Amino acid sequence: MNIKKKLHVLKRRTKFIVSPIVEYILKDRSKIRSIYTKYTERLPINDKTIMYEAYHGKNMTGNIYAIFLEAINDNRLKGFKHVWVINDKNNPHYDEISSMGNVEFVSVDDKNYLKYLATAKYLLNDTSFPYYFYKREGQYYVNTWHGTPLKTLGIDINNRSMSGHMNIQRNLLHVDLLVSPNEFTYKKLLKSHDVYELFPGKVADFGYPRVDLTLNTDKAIVLQDLNIDLQKKVVLYAPTWRGEVGKEYDTSLSLLEDVKAIQTSLGDNHVVLLKAHYFTTNFFKEQGLDHLCVPDSYDTNKLLAAVDMLITDYSSIFFDYLPTKKPIYFYMEDLNSYQNSRGLYFEIDSLPGPVSFNREELIHSLKNNNSKYIDNYEKFLDRFCYNDKGTQAKKLVETIFHGKHLEELIKTETEKERMLFYCGGFYNNGITVSAINLMDNIDYSKYEVAIIDNSNNHRDKFPNIKRLNPNVHILFRPGVFNRTIKETYWHELVMRRGVNSQFMKDKLPVRAYKRELRRLIGDATFNYGIDFGGYNKFWSLLFAFGDFNRNSIYLHNDMMEEYKKKVNGKFKHKHNLKVIFSLYDFYDKIVSVAKSTNETNKISLKTYIKSEDKMVYVNNVINAKKILEIKDNKNFINYAGKTFLITDDSQLNEKNILNLYGVNVPSDEYINFISIGRFSPEKGQEKLLNAFSDVISVYPKSRLYLVGDGPLKELLKSRIEQLNLTDHVILTGQLSNPYGLLSLCDCFVLSSEYEGQGLVLMEAMVLDKPVIGTNVTGVRSVLEGGYGHLVGNSVEELSIGMLSFVKNGLNRKKFDYDKYNKEALEMFYKHICARN
Structure with missing residues (x-):
């Protein structure tokens, strides 16, 4: 080993030893987590x-x-x-x-x-x-x-x-x-x-229980506490604070003007008190008017016992005040903006008191009879205050500490079997599409389904989450992994080396992983844990050691090829997969997404998996109904003598702006090929461009649409220029709905070096499009039997296949997607849920 390499190893080992200690000393949150964890363990x-x-x-x-x-x-x-x-x-x-x-x-x-x-x-x-x-x-x-x-x-x-x-x-x-x-x-x-x-x-x-304080507190005691004349009527103004940090003065000044106006209108026999945010309280103190503010520390429910009239906006305080049966007034000067930004659960005309939108309306309401709201008041009392008898604290203490009233408690938890998934982060990729499709087809009459994910945000995440079936629960992972310093060392070692020896198995911090999953899901129980993503070593650890009846991990590709894959000269997945491979034996089922993919993975991963029986395949589900629906969501525009298919109208509703993105519509005078996939080495788009160059030399009336995005985008653009294909190849970018464009093209081509299954092939087959695919892992499982044209994995074979389609078309079997989906779901229930 040369000196430079020795120094690099020494530096890495020193960092490994020192980092947890430095983090503990310098980072308060890390120290807090570690101390708390130590207490829970000891x-x-x-x-x-x-x-x-x-x-x-x-x-x-x-x-x-x-x-x-x-x-x-x-x-x-x-x-x-x-x-x-x-x-x-x-x-x-x-x-x-x-x-x-x-x-x-x-x-x-x-x-x-x-x-x-x-x-x-x-x-x-x-x-x-x-x-x-x-x-x-x-x-x-x-x-x-x-x-x-x-x-x-x-x-x-x-x-x-x-x-x-x-x-x-x-x-x-x-x-x-x-x-x-x-x-x-x-x-x-x-x-x-x-x-x-x-x-x-x-x-x-x-x-x-706090309402007991309102119902049982002597009004006179409250008035004495606040130095208020016992003969005066108390008006409480309790608005929700909605100011901005840095602009507290403006909000507080407006509230002061409100209080003064209300006090003036009601006269000296009333006293107006403000229950407000501490920013406002400080402002009132600076003005020498802190006597108008209820101290923040004074119990609100005790205070309500002495209040004769309540003014509020969106605060829940009025629900606690309802049992007093005294007047309530709502002052909502910013109702429209508040409804747009936050939203309300009730229509304002159903509220138990008048709603005012400016100071003048409020003062008018305060000075006039509001008997027309009696019906609303009674309805609110019946719906929200049926428990308020002044004895609820006693009943709760009896329940919590003495085991009484247990028969009155309500259970909302489902009796269904439950599944917990991690789906890979919801990036724009095939795993996300597969997850969304599966969630649309699970039998929710039998299963409750939750997906857990990191709390981080990225461009793709929430748009994709919103596409999930509404029956799916979305749980998030807030905070950071709780662990002691000792557990940190072993965890970091696992994250570097995996669990490839008995020594590492003995030192594996399993308690920490179980504790972390418990931190996230509490007492919620799940029968089945499914690491559907399969590429994130941290989540693979949590699901490997979670308390499930059965746990499964998905292999969405030829995983050894993924291990070796380089993007722009760097290994893409090697460091994660080194750890994940070592965890496969801790799973009950190791699930490939196609028969040929499973066969390949059995061979390449045999040194990591003791029992080959664990290795099964479950075909991905497809959402044919949705594909057929949205393929017709097409808008066209004519510009500069050409017709374009609009693929992005995200700025269509912005005032006075029309900002569209579109692609030249496939024309009948051309043979229009299309390929959809991430611009990544395994998808073979550079090979496809080379093959398409051969096609153009024979049949120049051809076009190729490449749909997607990814790390090889610039390389592909450069290759298009080198091959003089600028007029023939259209890079569309990532499309949220590629099916409209796909339905207009003549033939779908998949040029992959390897695939998990080639889900996009079946999406093209749903639209009854001829398909050409390279005869590699994953693709073979989809097209064999006559559903498309399998060609050798080379530029020459790919160009021959495309030219054959140009000259002769392509005979293929009809794809029965309903039958396919039924069989895929049967596989899922059998292997993942152990349901026969």
Whole structure:
């Protein structure tokens, strides 16, 4: 070994040894995760510790506070330790709560927080615990959420990022008891976070304990606390803060003007209070008007006991106020923009009070009789407040700590068998198309299906996810892998070398992988784990060691050829596949996507797989119905004497702009060949260009459409110029709907060096197009038997096949796609689900 190589090896090994320690010392989040993980692994659960967290430790109010007040006064819980999460020890509740008994205070992410999060038997939260949290066996997680939603949640939000709800979703999968004020709330919460059928806990549709404080608190005590004259009527203005960071002044000034105008209009026998965001509270303090603001620490539900009139906009506060049967006014000056950006669950004319869109309308409503809203009010009371009797905190404490009322709990979890997939990241490739097709054909009367994916975003991802069947649940992986320093070393070694020795098998951090999957899916159980992607070593590790009845990994190609593949001089998959090959033996089924692909993989991978019986093939499903539907979604435009097929009209709706992309329509005077696929070495497009050059020399009235994109795009463009094919070859780019163009062409050509199956061949066959394909792994399985023309894998054979089509056409068997799909699904259920 020369000096340069020795230094490179030394540098790499030094980095391997030092990096985890440096990360632990310098990166706070890494240290927090490691300490928390160590506590979960080493410390026992304390059966007499209750941890309370409200609004991420920002306050000690609401549902969690109401449960605490009941629990702290329960003689049966006298020996229990009560741990409150509060980030600001100057909170006014601090002295009140600390004087009540065995109470300890921690702040989010400090060491004691991590310790109690890892060891407290009872965990109570009204929002969510941090990304690194996972519930240990023996812990009991109660989530109360924080209100009946007027505004949309999770995936129901307009213009949302699909992964924006991911930590709440993840938390819900850990919850044992979800406390709900009404049926509407728990259904909206679970469905909007895409876990209704997967939710492993139980729902307590008991009502909110915090409403007890509203119904049972003496108004006079609240007025005294806030230094308000007992004879005055209290008007509470509680808007949702919608300002922008950096523009807090403008929003706060507008709210001040609102308060002044309301106060002036109602007169001195009323006092107007503002319950607002802390930005606004600080602004009011600076103006010497902080007496108009309710302290953020003052419990909102206690406050509502003293309120005579409530003004709000989109806040759920009005649902808690409804049981008082006092007037509610809605002030929604930005309703249109709010509906467009966020969305509401209710029509505004159904609300239990008048809706005003400007200050003048609001003041008019406040000063006039609004009896016409009595019916709406009663309907809201019946639908949302049927549990509010003032005794809900007691009922919950009986349920959580003493095992009572269990027969009233509701289960939403499905009885169906469940599948969990990882589908490869949803890039524009054949794996994504195969996954989407499969999801459109699974029997959802028998199976519940979830796909889990990283939370990262890329251009292709969310458009492709939106194409999935609506029955599919989408779960995300927020946060980072929890592991100790020791586990980090072994994990990194696995990620470099794979599991190719007994020594590595003995040192494999299986507990860490099981723990990570549990962090992501909580108590949700899945019968079948399917690594449908097959190229990501981290996900292959999680699925290899997940607790499934059966796990499977897909091989979408000739995997040894993929291992060897280079793109622009660099190995594309070698480093990942080295690890993944070593994991195949930890799977129950190793699934190729075509018979010939399975035969090839059996031979090339035999040193990695002890039992050849594990290796099966399951043909990809195709979505013939969709292909036949969207092939007719074609728009044409005439320009410069030519007709173009519009392939992208994404700017069509932008005001005063028409920005179209299209390709010259295939003409009857030409023989129009088409090939669809990623511009990558295995697809053989350069070979196809060379063959097409031969075709042009014999039959110049020919065209070739290359549909796709990829790392070889520039090379192909250069080759087109070198071969003088600029007037004959059209690079269309990636098309979301290639079937319109495909339906207009005469013959489909696949020039691959190897394939998993050649799904695009069958898509062409669905459209009854003649197909020519190279006689290689994957393609052979599709075309043998007369469904197309198999040619030798060479420039010469490919050009002969294309010229033969030009001269003689192509006789082929009719493709029965319904029969094909039925057989493919039978294979899937047999091998993946072990269903006979």
